[in-house]
Amino acid sequence: MLKCKEVVQRADALVDGTPLSLGERLALRTHLMICRHCRRYVRQLDALTEHLRHQAPDAPLGDDQVDAILARLPRRPS
Amino acid sequence: MSESQLESPDFVERLRRGDRAAFALLVKHYHPRLLSTARSLLQPADAEEAVQDGWIAAHGALARFEGRSTLLTWLTRIVINQARMQLRRHGREIQFDPTEDTGDALAHRFRGNGHWRTPPLTWELHGPDALLTRNELKRCMDKHLGAMPENQRLVLELRDIQGLDFDAICNILEISPSNVRVLLHRARTRLFQLVDHFQETGEC
Numbered sequence: 359m360l361k362c363k364e365v366v367q368r369a370d371a372l373v374d375g376t377p378l379s380l381g382e383r384l385a386l387r388t389h390l391m392i393c394r395h396c397r398r399y400v401r402q403l404d405a406l407t408e409h410l411r412h413q414a415p416d417a418p419l420g421d422d423q424v425d426a427i428l429a430r431l432p433r434r435p436s
Numbered sequence: 437m438s439e440s441q442l443e444s445p446d447f448v449e450r451l452r453r454g455d456r457a458a459f460a461l462l463v464k465h466y467h468p469r470l471l472s473t474a475r476s477l478l479q480p481a482d483a484e485e486a487v488q489d490g491w492i493a494a495h496g497a498l499a500r501f502e503g504r505s506t507l508l509t510w511l512t513r514i515v516i517n518q519a520r521m522q523l524r525r526h527g528r529e530i531q532f533d534p535t536e537d538t539g540d541a542l543a544h545r546f547r548g549n550g551h552w553r554t555p556p557l558t559w560e561l562h563g564p565d566a567l568l569t570r571n572e573l574k575r576c577m578d579k580h581l582g583a584m585p586e587n588q589r590l591v592l593e594l595r596d597i598q599g600l601d602f603d604a605i606c607n608i609l610e611i612s613p614s615n616v617r618v619l620l621h622r623a624r625t626r627l628f629q630l631v632d633h634f635q636e637t638g639e640c
Contacts (some may be wrong), residue, residue, distance in 0.1 A: 361550025366542060370621050374595075374602075395555035399628075402556060406628060409561040410596040415468035424464045427488060428456070431495050 360389045365396045373404050437465055443506050451498050451507075459498075463491060466508060469598055470515045476590040477519040477530065486522055490515040509604045512594070516608060532587050532609045534618045541626040556628070559635040569638070573631070576640035580630045588623035595620055 360368075368386060371378060378386070390397050419427075441447060442465055450458040470490060474483035494514050501510060520530060545554040560566050566573075581589055594600045594608065595616075605616050634640060 362552045363546045363550040366540075366625070367621070370617060370624065395552045398558060399556050402559060402631075403624065403628060405561050406624065406631065407596045410592070410627075411599060414597050414599065415472050417468065418464045419467045421464075423467070424460050427463050427467070427491055428460055430488060431459075431492060 360385050362389075362393060362396050365389050365393070366399060369396075369400045369403050372400055373407050437461055439465075439508070442466070443508070445503075448501070448503060448507065452501060454499070459495065462507070466511055467491075469508070470511055472597065473512055473590070473593060474515050474519050476593040477516070477586050478522060482522055483519070486518040487515055489518045493518065505604065505607055509600070509607055512600075512604075513608045516590075530586050532590075532611045532615070532619075534587065534615055534622070540622065541629040545629075557632055557635050559631060561631070569634075572638075572640070573634055576630060576634055577627065579640060580626065584623060584626060588619050588626070591616055591619040592623040592627075596624070 365386065368378075368382070370376075372386065390400065442462060447458060447461075451462065467487060470487045471483055474486045474490075477483070478486055490511065494511055497514075501507070505513075523530060545552060547553045561573075581592075584592075591605065591609075594605050595602070600608075602613050602616055606613055609616070630640070
């Protein structure tokens, strides 16, 4: 039987979708079925990583800024 | 322009031939992410400089880009190298091997038998309650991210914020998948601990 501490160690793999062996999956499932604390941990860790994903910068750079960067490049002989 | 268009063989070929319009598109779409990566290691102004230097280095090396990784992976690696060079000039070196054991931020919450001593509280990061404290939590997270060891912060940035896969991160940092996972676990448990504490006390 897995201990809670071990479930927390393995929760990253669940959140990351890392393939687990059948034995590992079964052990996790059994523990999570009976332990609401660990269920809560896994659910909230998943929410936390989801939250972080939305912090990613997604707006492209403005054309002026692009031009400023290109202006500093050495001209390649063409 | 989407990531798949930027990574397409035709587009890469245009870049290799020195097509300036293609390079401008690359800068336009990847600069924000590269800057975010550099900021995991450097102060904002230094991060800008590292990415700018990275573009110059990439521009000079593109003709030799072999496509063994994605452009984004290749560029991220270049920017991280620029950032490390800057740090080295200030006498600082970053280790990506998680050798020093800062431990697990949740370790104190377990009993000796491995069961929870202080189980996690119930909280949400979305929904009405979360909206009320959104700004405070954001500030608190930023503060804790700032205080995190650089190697943990960078791995969290690459994996959880930018969503790069483990292979790419191993390739960029030249460390094993198990080391990436150790750093990521430490970073995540730190943040988990902070959110839990924030929800309980309303304090950072």
